[in-house]
Amino acid sequence: MALHVVPSAPAPEQTKLKSRTATKPAEMLQCPRCAGREFIETVIGAMIQARKLKGGTRQIICVGCMLKGDRVVVA
Ligand SMILES: [Zn+2]
Numbered sequence: 001m002a003l004h005v006v007p008s009a010p011a012p013e014q015t016k017l018k019s020r021t022a023t024k025p026a027e028m029l030q031c032p033r034c035a036g037r038e039f040i041e042t043v044i045g046a047m048i049q050a051r052k053l054k055g056g057t058r059q060i061i062c063v064g065c066m067l068k069g070d071r072v073v074v075a
Contacts, residue, residue, distance in 0.1 A: 029060065029074055029075060031064060031065060031072055032072070032074070033062065033065055033070065033072050034062060034068075036062050036063065036065070038063040038064065039062055042058070042059050043056040043058050044056055045057060059075075060073065060075040061074065062074055
């Protein structure tokens, strides 16, 4: 049986996926722990006056980390 040299297969095309941070504007919030960009705003200690929240401390928390049980305050 004769052996033949098989030409090497062309290299698989490089994946064209960019990293998630490649196109992020500098002002866009991003979670430092999971790199997620979905957030929840929480209000601690607010009062209700005329059906509106008054005062309180507002914090932005990462949704992805929240689902894992971590409370990551982003802003
Ligand atoms: Zn996160």
